[in-house]
Amino acid sequence: MAETSLFCQINSLATGPADVAKKHAPVITVPANVAVGQPFTVTIKVGEAPHVMENGHFIQFVDLYSGHIYISRVDLTAELNKPEVSLSVVLPHEGKRTLRAFSRCNLHGIWEGSKEVNVTK
Numbered sequence: 001m002a003e004t005s006l007f008c009q010i011n012s013l014a015t016g017p018a019d020v021a022k023k024h025a026p027v028i029t030v031p032a033n034v035a036v037g038q039p040f041t042v043t044i045k046v047g048e049a050p051h052v053m054e055n056g057h058f059i060q061f062v063d064l065y066s067g068h069i070y071i072s073r074v075d076l077t078a079e080l081n082k083p084e085v086s087l088s089v090v091l092p093h094e095g096k097r098t099l100r101a102f103s104r105c106n107l108h109g110i111w112e113g114s115k116e117v118n119v120t121k
């Protein structure tokens with residue numbers, strides 16, 4: 001059953017119901033420090049606890065932003081994917097950046113997770 005209220009906002013670990021949030025809020029893994037202009041790997045796993053990928057209930061996509069700047073979207077398929085993606089990313093400017101990941105569950109709406117990364121020369 002879709003939870004309608006979850007579709008009227010961006011949900012997170014801080015705002016969502018804890019049991020639902022655990023399975024939906026994206027968890028970003030990235031080195032704390034990365035080199036400006038050099039590729040590094042960002043891994044986004046949907047949920048601290050595994051989320052199902054069944055027909056009728058699955059994670060539809062994962063988006064990655066640096067602050068408000070769009071970087072990537074990965075579309076996922078029920079039964080044929082697990083909701084975990086790895087991306088090679090290059091950040092061209094020095095400074096602290098907030099990587100923000102969004103995932104969408106067809107029954108539980110959009111969820112955000114974030115992680116700071118320090119971009120240095």
Ligand SMILES: [Fe+2]
Nearest residue numbers: 105106107108
């Ligand atoms: Fe879900």
